[in-house]
Amino acid sequence: METRRVKFKSKRAEKNVPFDKRKIKEIVEQIESGIPRREILSEYGMHESTLTNWMTRYGSKDYYAERSRRYSPSEKRSVLRAVESGMSVREACVAFGIKSRTVVxxxxxxxxxENAELSRQIPPVKSKKKQQKEVSAGETKSLKEQLAEAQLKIRALETMIDIAEEQLKIDIRKKSGAKQSPK
Structure with a gap:
């Protein structure tokens, strides 16, 4: 079933006359209180970018702190596992409290x-020496499988380190340029 968007006629008579600052702040407060943007746009007959600019300029810090939430690597992995197991992106957004589908x-x-990069076929290395033995196709396949397995193992270990650093609040990875303690 198709849904069509209905365009509303705005109540605003003069579209070339700029809005009063008090009216702008009132509109921003309405958005922050939860009134959908579409309703505001149709009621006041303004462009979406105008409203976005007003929200950036006059919106409260609490409103933007709520909107621009950062997700930890473990939260991302949980959402991705749910999507891989058959949950739709929309369901995952609802289940994990994510407001935007585009994030997921x-x-x-x-x-x-990343997965395509890990499973990408690696071309054989050409040797300058003519006397070097040719590696058989079976050996090449075996080496590629070992390399892919090692890359997956590295990725798993890095994920474990991320989780441990997040949960234990300890820096595990060595920082580049860090001085070693005297022995």
């Missing part, structure tokens, strides 16, 4: 790119 879509796309 971006994570899925990044994960697919």
């Amino acid at each position: 879509d971006r994570w899925v796309k990044q994960q697919k790119a």
